[in-house]
Amino acid sequence: MRMTTTSWRVKRLSHLALLTALALIFSYLESLVPLPMMLPGFKLGLCNVVVLFCAYRLSLWDAAILSLVRVLVTALLFGNVTGFLFSLFGAIFAFLAIVFAKTLLLKQLSFVGVSVLSAAAFNFGQILAASLLYASVSVFSYLPLLLVASAVFGGAVGLLLNLIFDRLGKGIKEGVW
Numbered sequence: 414m415r416m417t418t419t420s421w422r423v424k425r426l427s428h429l430a431l432l433t434a435l436a437l438i439f440s441y442l443e444s445l446v447p448l449p450m451m452l453p454g455f456k457l458g459l460c461n462v463v464v465l466f467c468a469y470r471l472s473l474w475d476a477a478i479l480s481l482v483r484v485l486v487t488a489l490l491f492g493n494v495t496g497f498l499f500s501l502f503g504a505i506f507a508f509l510a511i512v513f514a515k516t517l518l519l520k521q522l523s524f525v526g527v528s529v530l531s532a533a534a535f536n537f538g539q540i541l542a543a544s545l546l547y548a549s550v551s552v553f554s555y556l557p558l559l560l561v562a563s564a565v566f567g568g569a570v571g572l573l574l575n576l577i578f579d580r581l582g583k584g585i586k587e588g589v590w
Contacts, residue, residue, distance in 0.1 A: 429467070429475050436463040436483040437490075444491055455562055458532050461507070461570050465528060466578060468511050476511065480504045498546060499539045506538030507531045524578065525571030532567030533560050 439459035446457060460483060468476035484504045488497035514527040522530070536559040543552040 425471070425475070428471060429479060432463050432467050432471075432475075433479050433482050433486075436460045436479060437486055439463060440483065440487045441491065455536075455559065458528075458535070458563075458566050458570050461528055461531055461535075461567070462574050462577075464507070465511065465524060465531065465570075465574055468515060469524075469578070473512055473515065477508055480508050495546065499542045502538035502542035503535040504538070506541070507535035510534035523571065524574040525568050528571030528574065529564050529567035532563035532570070536560060536563050 439462070443456045443459055464476050464480050464483075467479050481504070484497065484500045488494075488500060492500070510531045510533070511527060514522050514530055537556065540552055540556050540559065544550055
């Protein structure tokens with residue numbers, strides 16, 4: 414059966430809404446998890462599972478929309494202006510890293526590599542936002558520690574995506590969700 418343009422748009426919007434809701438749930442869950450490390454502002458990066466899934470299964474455009482909506486809604490529900498700026502800068506840089514990995518590196522990076530690259534870019538964006546907001550470059554001294562954490566947690570997120578990508582992708586192809 415051939416899908417009409419309208420039904421395709423409705424299906425795409427439904428998938429995007431579902432993924433956005435999942436990303437928001439992950440954002441909330443991350444705020445509840447106390448990390449044993451002393452890294453102020455650091456999160457696990459569970460939302461990256463959803464953004465990467467969206468970028469590789471739907472489209473980069475859909476992933477950009479999802480990322481922006483997640484940042485805006487999370488800031489409205491759980492954050493403040495400073496947190497919004499940090500998240501926005503981080504999300505922009507993380508998305509650019511995903512675009513770079515998907516378009517220029519093609520199949521050379523696994524989800525683990527793309528996730529680590531994205532997590533590192535997110536943290537760089539946050540540090541850049543902090544340096545602009547506080548008019549100080551001294552915040553960049555915190556970046557090496559964040560990059561180590563990005564490698565660890567970004568790798569874990571990439572492994573998780575490796576485990577679930579094909580199973581969830583089959584559901585999209587078969588129209589299950």
